[in-house]
Each structure stands twice: as structure tokens, then as C-alpha cells.
Amino acid sequence: MSRLELVDDRFGKLAEELRAARPAAPEALRERVRSLGTPAPRRVQLDFNFRRLVPAVGLAALAAAVGAAGVLGIVHGSTAPRRAAVGHSVPTTAAHRGLERSTEKSRAPAQVAVPFSARLSSGPRPASGRLQQYDAALRVRVRDQEELSRRTQDALRLTRRLGGYVVSARYATPGRRGDSELALRIPIDHVQTAIARFSAYGSLLSQQIVLKDLQRRADDLAARIGRLDVEIASIEQRLAGSLATEQRAALQQRLQRDRTRVASLRRARSSTLRRAQLARVSLTMVVGQKPAAVPAGRFRRTIDDAGSVLLRELELLLYALVVAGPLLAIGAAGMLAGRSVRRRSDRRLLERS
Amino acid sequence: MKPGAQDFAEVAKRHLDDVHAFLVYLTGDRNVAEELTAETFARALERWRRYDPRRGSARTWLCQLARSTALDHFRAEDRRRRREGRYALDVPEAQEAVFGEGLSPALEQALSRLSAAEREVLALRVLLELDGESAGRVLGISATACSTRLSRALQKLEREVSAGVAA
Numbered sequence: 314m315s316r317l318e319l320v321d322d323r324f325g326k327l328a329e330e331l332r333a334a335r336p337a338a339p340e341a342l343r344e345r346v347r348s349l350g351t352p353a354p355r356r357v358q359l360d361f362n363f364r365r366l367v368p369a370v371g372l373a374a375l376a377a378a379v380g381a382a383g384v385l386g387i388v389h390g391s392t393a394p395r396r397a398a399v400g401h402s403v404p405t406t407a408a409h410r411g412l413e414r415s416t417e418k419s420r421a422p423a424q425v426a427v428p429f430s431a432r433l434s435s436g437p438r439p440a441s442g443r444l445q446q447y448d449a450a451l452r453v454r455v456r457d458q459e460e461l462s463r464r465t466q467d468a469l470r471l472t473r474r475l476g477g478y479v480v481s482a483r484y485a486t487p488g489r490r491g492d493s494e495l496a497l498r499i500p501i502d503h504v505q506t507a508i509a510r511f512s513a514y515g516s517l518l519s520q521q522i523v524l525k526d527l528q529r530r531a532d533d534l535a536a537r538i539g540r541l542d543v544e545i546a547s548i549e550q551r552l553a554g555s556l557a558t559e560q561r562a563a564l565q566q567r568l569q570r571d572r573t574r575v576a577s578l579r580r581a582r583s584s585t586l587r588r589a590q591l592a593r594v595s596l597t598m599v600v601g602q603k604p605a606a607v608p609a610g611r612f613r614r615t616i617d618d619a620g621s622v623l624l625r626e627l628e629l630l631l632y633a634l635v636v637a638g639p640l641l642a643i644g645a646a647g648m649l650a651g652r653s654v655r656r657r658s659d660r661r662l663l664e665r666s
Numbered sequence: 667m668k669p670g671a672q673d674f675a676e677v678a679k680r681h682l683d684d685v686h687a688f689l690v691y692l693t694g695d696r697n698v699a700e701e702l703t704a705e706t707f708a709r710a711l712e713r714w715r716r717y718d719p720r721r722g723s724a725r726t727w728l729c730q731l732a733r734s735t736a737l738d739h740f741r742a743e744d745r746r747r748r749r750e751g752r753y754a755l756d757v758p759e760a761q762e763a764v765f766g767e768g769l770s771p772a773l774e775q776a777l778s779r780l781s782a783a784e785r786e787v788l789a790l791r792v793l794l795e796l797d798g799e800s801a802g803r804v805l806g807i808s809a810t811a812c813s814t815r816l817s818r819a820l821q822k823l824e825r826e827v828s829a830g831v832a833a
Binding site: 324327328330331332333334335336337338339341342343345346347349350351352656659660662663664665666 | 674675678679682683686687690692693694696699700703704707708711712714715737740741744764765766767768769770773781782783786788792793806820823824827
């Protein structure tokens with residue numbers, strides 16, 4: 314770069330004069346600097362440079378995360394397929410939804426009934442001694458249309474045999490496909506038997522069971538009915554005596570109102586008791602092609618497990634960022650503000666000097 | 667690549683005059699400038715392992731160290747003056763040819779009337795002929811801001827010279 318480019322032409326002469334008279338270091342200073350010696354040998358291990366350290370640590374963390382996912386994937390992937398394990402465990406909560414891609418029937422027909430029964434025996438069952446509403450929805454895949462017909466009839470027969478009844482039934486077999494939807498009411502004492510049987514009709518695609526306690530509501534209704542009965546008896550007793558015309562009319566009006574309320578409460582209680590006696594079961598059976606039921610290979614399981622671990626690590630990282638992000642932002646803002654203040658302070662100091 | 671031990675002696679020899687001239691302009695006092703130059707090279711020796719040639723030339727790095735050393739000196743002086751209540755009395759005596767041998771008295775006086783902030787940008791851009799980016803790095807500002815500062819400093823210097831000649 315030429316000198317003319319550095320400084321405006323107007324100041325060229327001024328700049329030349331300054332350069333020509335540039336102060337030189339005296340010999341004593343040169344000697345002093347020479348006598349400083351040479352730098353100490355470099356200590357390799359302690360020579361940290363944050364600009365290089367941060368990406369290195371980041372890369373190391375990434376490698377560790379991927380490595381851990383790989384190792385866990387290999388370890389878990391080499392164990393038995395998880396689906397088999399999942400198939401035998403059904404949640405025991407009052408409300409649950411289970412999804413089962415069961416293909417056992419085609420591969421091992423003899424094993425089908427047992428796992429489903431075993432699964433259901435551990436499922437939610439109505440509590441004895443308490444009134445409960447029991448709603449169940451099942452979706453089952455059957456082999457073909459003939460099976461669909463046979464299973465639908467069996468479900469209807471079973472419902473009646475167990476003391477229940479059919480609310481609605483829909484059966485359709487368009488083309489090679491088909492489905493049937495049954496809305497059933499089954500005595501709550503036998504509902505588990507029915508569900509176990511329905512589940513064994515084919516591959517259980519989904520199952521949802523909801524249990525709701527009705528005891529408290531029934532008790533509450535009974536208590537209110539009892540109070541109103543006492544009140545009605547009291548009014549009837551007073552009406553049997555001698556009363557003023559207006560008072561008699563008011564009591565009769567009140568008696569009429571109480572009787573209406575009692576009747577309404579009794580209907581509500583009867584409805585509650587009926588709900589507690591009969592479980593509502595919705596059974597849907599479908600005919601369809603089974604999904605490709607190729608058991609996951611070891612490589613696929615390894616990849617799946619590694620992916621799950623990586624996903625979990627990503628979740629943890631995001632969580633850490635959400636928690637630490639504001640603190641880091643505040644720290645960075647503080648550092649920038651501090652640097653700005655220091656620069657301004659330096660500038661003021663130099664302007665004063 | 668890290669600089670070797672032998673490189674430091676070479677760098678010190680090559681840039682001693684640059685650092686000294688920069689500090690003379692920054693402090694406006696030759697004795698102080700000599701002290702600070704020695705201090706700057708002592709610091710440079712300590713930190714030589716941290717110097718990364720890829721992030722700037724050795725001259726730029728030394729000038730940054732020199733400026734930091736000078737700022738420490740100014741701060742210490744500022745504190746001392748406040749503590750001793752001698753701020754107004756402690757004006758250094760006028761020295762002959764502070765900013766260089768052979769400068770006209772008018773230019774010498776004009777330079778002494780500039781602030782340290784104005785003289786440092788003159789030293790970096792005019793005397794040491796650093797480019798805008800390097801000078802900006804030393805001053806902690808952008809190249810554009812550095813050019814603006816240089817232009818203002820030169821204009822003021824010219825005004826001061828004209829005023830000195832007229833007087």
C-alpha cells in the first residue's frame with residue numbers, strides 16, 4: 314500500500330514530515346529488550362486456546378453421544394425382539410389404550426389364545442362391592458369374510474348367553490374386505506369373560522377400557538332421596554291436621570314439588586344402577602390384509618435403539634438449552650456490555666491524556 | 667503454527683522502533699514511552715506462546731500489547747492523581763523534540779495539543795503505515811471508524827499547525 318493511499322492528499326506533506334522525524338528507540342532501550350532473553354519452552358499440555366477448545370469439545374461430545382447410542386443400540390438390539398415383550402404387558406390403569414400389531418396367529422396359531430387371555434386377566438377388572446361404569450372398545454382383525462361372519466354371530470350369541478343384549482349391529486362385506494361393528498351391553502360380572510373371548514377372535518388391533526366409579530353418585534342420590542322422603546312424610550303429616558287454607562295450599566304445592574324431585578332422583582339412581590350393572594362394549598372386527606409381518610432383524614433393532622438413544626440425547630440437550638439458554642444469553646449480554654463500557658472508558662481516558 | 671523461541675528475538679529486533687514510536691505518540695513522553703516499551707516486550711515474552719500468526723501480524727499483536735500496557739499506565743496515573751489531588755499540578759514539563767528529531771516547532775506543539783486518542787491513530791496509520799483493518803484491530807474499532815478517526819485527527823493537527831504558525 315502506498316503512502317498516498319493511506320492519507321488524504323491534503324495531508325500528504327504533513328504525513329511525510331511526521332514520518333521523516335519518526336522517533337527511534339535509543340540504544341539503551343534496545344539493549345534492555347535484548348536482555349529480556351528468550352521465551353520459556355512451550356508446555357504443550359497447558360497451552361489451552363478456547364477458540365480451538367470449544368469446537369474440539371463439541372466434536373468430542375458429539376462423538377461420545379453417537380458412540381453411546383451405537384453401543385446401546387448394539388447391546389439392546391442383540392436381545393430378544395421388544396415387540397414380544399410388549400405384547401405380554403398391558404397397563405393396569407383404569408383407562409388405557411393398547412396397540413398390538415399381532416401377527417402371532419398366522420405364525421403360531423396355538424399361542425394366540427393364551428397371550429390374549431393372559432394379558433386380559435391382568436387387565437382392569439370391575440371392583441367387587443362398588444358400583445362402576447365399564448366401557449370397553451375393541452378392534453380385532455379377522456382372517457377373512459367367512460371368519461368375520463362366524464365371529465360376529467358368535468359375539469351376538471355370547472352376549473345373550475352372558476345375560477346381555479345387543480344395542481346395535483352393523484355387518485358389511487364389500488368386495489374382499491369387510492367389517493362388523495357391534496354395540497353390546499354385557500353384565501359387568503361377565504364382561505371380562507366376553508372381552509377375553511372377543512380378543513381371541515383374531516389379531517387385537519386396539520383395546521380401550523375405561524372404568525368410572527359410580528358408587529359415590531349412587532350414594533349421593535340415595536341420601537337425597539331419603540331426605541326428601543322424610544320431608545314428604547312430614548308434610549303429609551301436617552296436611553292431615555287442621556290448617557289455614559293458604560297454609561294448606563302452600564304445603565300441598567311444596568309436597569307436589571318434592572314428589573316430582575324424588576321421582577326424578579329415583580330415575581337417575583335407577584339409571585346409575587343400570588349403568589353399573591351392564592358394561593358397554595364396542596366390538597369392531599375388520600377383514601384386511603395383514604401388514605408385512607417380517608420380524609425386525611438385529612440390524613434394524615440396533616438402528617432403532619440407537620435412534621431412540623440419540624433422540625433421548627437430543628431431548629436432554631434441548632432441555633439443557635432451554636434451562637441454561639437464558640443464563641447464557643444474560644452472561645453473553647453482560648460480557649458485551651462490559652467490553653463496551655471498558656472501551657468507552659479507555660477512549661475517555663485517552664482523550665483526557 | 668506456533669512461533670519458535672528464536673522468532674521472538676527477531677520480532678523484537680524488527681519491531682522495537684515501531685512499538686517505541688507508537689508509545690511516544692500515545693504517551694507524549696519519551697521517558698514513559700521507553701519504560702512502557704520495555705514493559706510491552708516483557709509482556710510479549712511472557713505471552714509469546716499465545717501469539718497466533720494466523721490472527722494478525724506480529725507488529726499488530728505488539729501494538730495491541732503496547733496499547734494495553736499504556737492504558738494500564740494511564741489508569742494507574744489517573745488513580746494516583748485523584749488520590750493525591752494533584753491532577754491540575756501534575757502537568758509534565760515541556761520536552762524538546764518529543765515526537766521526533768527534526769520536527770518543526772509548530773508541528774511538535776500541534777502534536778502535543780492533540781489527545782492521546784488522536785495521536786495513537788496518527789501513529790498507527792501514518793507513522794507505522796498499518797492498513798485500516800490492522801489499525802482498527804489494535805484500537806478495537808472497525809476499519810471505517812478508524813478512517814474517520816484518522817481524518818479528524820489530521821484535520822485537527824492541520825488546524826493546530828496553522829494556528830501555531832499564525833501565532
